[in-house]
Amino acid sequence: MRSNIDYNKKVLEHFENPRNMGEMKNPDAEATVGNPRCGDVLKIMLKIRDDKIKDIKFQTMGCVAAIATSSMATKIVKGKTINEAKKITNVDVAKALGELPPIKIHCSNLAADALRKAIENWKKFD
Amino acid sequence: MKIYLDNAATTKVYPEVAKKVQELFVDKYGNASSLHSIGTEVRKKIDEARGKIARFIGAEISEIIFTSGGTESNNLALRGLAKANPDKKHIITSVIEHPSILETCKDLEKSGYKIDYIGVNSEGIIDVGEIEKLISENTLVVSIMHVNNEIGTIQPVEKIGKVCKKAEVYFHTDAVQGFKKIDLDIKDINLFSVSGHKIHAPKGIGFLYIKKGTNISAIITGGGQENKLRSGTENVPGIVGLATALDVDNKNNEIKKSRDKIIEGLLKIHGTKINGSMNNRIYHNINVSFYGIEGESLMLMLDKDGICVSTGSACASAKLKESYVLKAIGVEDLYIHGSLRLTLGDDVVGNEDYVINKIKKNVEKLREISPFKFEKIARK
Ligand SMILES: Cc1ncc(COP(=O)(O)O)c(C=O)c1O
Ligand code: FES
Numbered sequence: 001m002r003s004n005i006d007y008n009k010k011v012l013e014h015f016e017n018p019r020n021m022g023e024m025k026n027p028d029a030e031a032t033v034g035n036p037r038c039g040d041v042l043k044i045m046l047k048i049r050d051d052k053i054k055d056i057k058f059q060t061m062g063c064v065a066a067i068a069t070s071s072m073a074t075k076i077v078k079g080k081t082i083n084e085a086k087k088i089t090n091v092d093v094a095k096a097l098g099e100l101p102p103i104k105i106h107c108s109n110l111a112a113d114a115l116r117k118a119i120e121n122w123k124k125f126d
Numbered sequence: 127m128k129i130y131l132d133n134a135a136t137t138k139v140y141p142e143v144a145k146k147v148q149e150l151f152v153d154k155y156g157n158a159s160s161l162h163s164i165g166t167e168v169r170k171k172i173d174e175a176r177g178k179i180a181r182f183i184g185a186e187i188s189e190i191i192f193t194s195g196g197t198e199s200n201n202l203a204l205r206g207l208a209k210a211n212p213d214k215k216h217i218i219t220s221v222i223e224h225p226s227i228l229e230t231c232k233d234l235e236k237s238g239y240k241i242d243y244i245g246v247n248s249e250g251i252i253d254v255g256e257i258e259k260l261i262s263e264n265t266l267v268v269s270i271m272h273v274n275n276e277i278g279t280i281q282p283v284e285k286i287g288k289v290c291k292k293a294e295v296y297f298h299t300d301a302v303q304g305f306k307k308i309d310l311d312i313k314d315i316n317l318f319s320v321s322g323h324k325i326h327a328p329k330g331i332g333f334l335y336i337k338k339g340t341n342i343s344a345i346i347t348g349g350g351q352e353n354k355l356r357s358g359t360e361n362v363p364g365i366v367g368l369a370t371a372l373d374v375d376n377k378n379n380e381i382k383k384s385r386d387k388i389i390e391g392l393l394k395i396h397g398t399k400i401n402g403s404m405n406n407r408i409y410h411n412i413n414v415s416f417y418g419i420e421g422e423s424l425m426l427m428l429d430k431d432g433i434c435v436s437t438g439s440a441c442a443s444a445k446l447k448e449s450y451v452l453k454a455i456g457v458e459d460l461y462i463h464g465s466l467r468l469t470l471g472d473d474v475v476g477n478e479d480y481v482i483n484k485i486k487k488n489v490e491k492l493r494e495i496s497p498f499k500f501e502k503i504a505r506k
Pocket of ligand 1: 134196197200224226273274275300302303321323
């Protein structure tokens with residue numbers, strides 16, 4: 001039984017008020033990463049117009065860090081071009097949140113991975 | 127306001143216990159081995175405490191060995207028996223034991239012991255017949271916990287004791303979670319472990335009951351305290367605190383009523399399951415899973431609402447994620463991560479609706495965020 005993970009204010013703020021959370025009707029692209037066995041699953045949905053991310057939504061089952069990084073990643077890339085968005089890494093997301101507890105750094109991979117995968121999926125159907 | 131629902135992790139020291147303990151720190155601070163008056167006074171305090179504990183459990187005074195707590199008692203039991211009986215190299219235990227048993231067994235495995243870790247059924251209960259089948263000439267000890275710390279299930283330790291007695295094999299039980307809460311007939315139990323901080327005494331004190339005639343060796347050597355079985359200057363404040371805590375009223379019935387009311391309320395939330403047997407369960411434990419969400423997130427939200435709980439989802443490392451106890455009873459993937467353990471104390475009484483409503487609110491919020499919707503599978 002674990003507890004005691006010190007999250008900073010920004011992480012907690014994104015956890016409590018996640019941006020761009022929810023479902024999207026008819027997304028242009030989507031991707032799901034993680035798996036239910038591990039307890040972390042993240043789904044990203046995109047609306048793309050003129051090579052730009054016009055809208056983005058996420059759904060996450062995961063820990064506080066997973067939810068906060070989902071929120072931050074979507075906030076960062078909304079309005080960006082596909083090429084800009086593709087370059088976003090988990091480090092960028094973690095940095096934007098200030099700092100993540102060391103054992104929670106792996107959680108920030110989920111959002112960056114899902115985003116990249118969603119963009120790849122979009123290209124396939126393009 | 128804080129409602130503390132984590133009494134299986136530790137408990138608050140009750141004021142009457144703290145008062146007694148304080149006296150031992152500042153007034154009666156002697157070393158029990160000193161022959162002067164301050165030392166003698168302290169020796170008397172230890173004797174009184176040991177006597178009181180012995181009477182409480184129906185044991186002889188010499189059968190109580192004070193230790194630093196549950197972990198050390200479990201270590202002394204297994205390693206001490208192993209050391210004194212080197213010809214027997216087989217131990218039977220269960221997969222749902224506390225790490226202080228499991229890790230000790232793993233360590234003994236490295237030095238040539240064969241350990242059988244028996245499973246539990248979906249209710250979280252051990253099959254005594256399985257133990258009976260596994261006992262052999264080579265078996266040193268059977269160690270099965272009385273009450274599980276996560277799901278609160280009560281094991282048939284008296285029956286296991288009988289089986290072991292018949293087979294002339296030592297039986298040890300980790301009684302840390304059940305002690306003082308559930309009556310235990312120690313007739314057929316050779317050794318059992320107790321920890322003070324689970325019963326409103328201080329941390330860092332406990333004891334191992336060792337039945338007279340048990341062949342056991344010390345694993346901590348030195349000045350020969352505790353009948354040579356546990357050297358080290360006695361933790362007198364702890365010892366007196368532990369004995370004083372025996373008088374504290376557990377309020378079992380009130381807490382049980384609160385527990386049942388909360389369970390009833392929680393089960394009204396869609397996609398909710400109680401983990402572990404409801405019939406063979408300690409009165410203050412709720413272990414509950416919510417479909418499609420993750421426990422850490424839920425725990426943190428409840429903390430904001432002033433409710434302290436713990437979660438079985440150990441999402442701290444990528445590997446060691448879900449609770450091994452919940453896994454052992456076969457909780458499904460989409461439930462196992464959304465589990466909470468609530469272990470109630472008297473501050474919950476009267477606050478049941480608050481607890482139910484906050485949990486409901488936060489579960490619903492996390493389900494909104496989650497890609498897994500219980501409603502979808504429910505409709506199928
Ligand atoms: C079943 C069980 N055994 C042993 C222990 C260890 O006790 P202590 O904290 O006193 O070392 C605990 C407490 O965490 C427990 O729940
Ligand atoms: S997503 Fe696994 S610990 Fe955060």
